[in-house]
Amino acid sequence: MATYEHPYPSPELSAAHPFVVHAHEPVDDNTMRDRALSFHALMDGRRSVRMFDDRPVPRELIETAICTASTAPSGAHMQPWTFVAISAPNVKQQIREAAEEEERTNYLDNRMNEEWQAALAPLGTDHHKEFLEVAPWLVVLFEQRFGENDDGSKKTHYYVKESVGIAAGMFVTALHQMGLATLPHTPSPMRFLQRVLDRPETERPFVLFPVGHPLPGVQVPDLARKPLDEVAVFL
Numbered sequence: 001m002a003t004y005e006h007p008y009p010s011p012e013l014s015a016a017h018p019f020v021v022h023a024h025e026p027v028d029d030n031t032m033r034d035r036a037l038s039f040h041a042l043m044d045g046r047r048s049v050r051m052f053d054d055r056p057v058p059r060e061l062i063e064t065a066i067c068t069a070s071t072a073p074s075g076a077h078m079q080p081w082t083f084v085a086i087s088a089p090n091v092k093q094q095i096r097e098a099a100e101e102e103e104r105t106n107y108l109d110n111r112m113n114e115e116w117q118a119a120l121a122p123l124g125t126d127h128h129k130e131f132l133e134v135a136p137w138l139v140v141l142f143e144q145r146f147g148e149n150d151d152g153s154k155k156t157h158y159y160v161k162e163s164v165g166i167a168a169g170m171f172v173t174a175l176h177q178m179g180l181a182t183l184p185h186t187p188s189p190m191r192f193l194q195r196v197l198d199r200p201e202t203e204r205p206f207v208l209f210p211v212g213h214p215l216p217g218v219q220v221p222d223l224a225r226k227p228l229d230e231v232a233v234f235l
């Protein structure tokens with residue numbers, strides 16, 4: 001077992017702030033290998049879908065996925081995120097209408113440059129966002145640019161984008177693990193979500209997730225993922 005010259009927490013630190021022993025079950029290498037391979041196989045089957053079934057999804061499942069996402073690490077443990085979960089048809093309709101308006105400008109009035117359009121060509125996305133009304137849930141993830149102290153003063157949040165990005169990834173993972181599908185959707189610009197959902201000025205929309213069961217037989221682009229040697233360097 002490694003020994004440390006400067007143990008954490010120091011006696012001064014643990015006198016000033018509460019600490020607990022981390023509950024951790026040791027796992028042997030073979031078990032870890034099995035777990036790692038089966039989790040990778042599970043996650044390799046995740047795909048973004050753009051046609052959802054209208055089959056309802058219990059609210060409890062969305063709540064649990066948000067709780068899982070909220071276990072994400074965050075800068076100084078500020079958890080600078082708000083998940084707004086929408087099943088109300090009238091709100092979904094407003095979001096679809098506003099998103100399609102922005103996307104019409106992107107796709108039909110050339111707000112996206114040629115390089116962007118070329119990158120999207122294999123995905124075949126366009127300004128139609130029907131799934132925003134068909135999916136039983138829309139979950140909009142907001143980043144909290146800063147928070148509020150008990151006395152109403154401004155509370156600084158650290159590494160907001162990094163933290164919210166990790167929480168977003170964990171949300172996607174949680175949904176896939178339970179058998180639901182989603183699509184990270186960024187109708188650009190997304191500021192209309194702040195108005196439609198009545199969120200405070202301190203928040204910015206980060207990504208919108210339609211959530212539900214994939215439409216049976218839905219097709220997805222035939223994409224390949226980069227091999228390990230293109231995404232990793234070991235020293």
Ligand SMILES: Cc1cc2nc3c(=O)[nH]c(=O)nc-3n(C[C@H](O)[C@H](O)[C@H](O)COP(=O)(O)O)c2cc1C
Nearest residue numbers: 046047048050123125183184185186187207220223
């Ligand atoms: C930050 C982010 C924004 C995205 N925005 C959109 C979007 O607005 N519309 C869309 O159809 N797909 C969007 N996607 C989905 C990507 O196109 C998709 O993840 C990618 O093609 C890989 O496919 P896969 O998710 O099935 O592996 C977005 C993904 C991310 C991570």
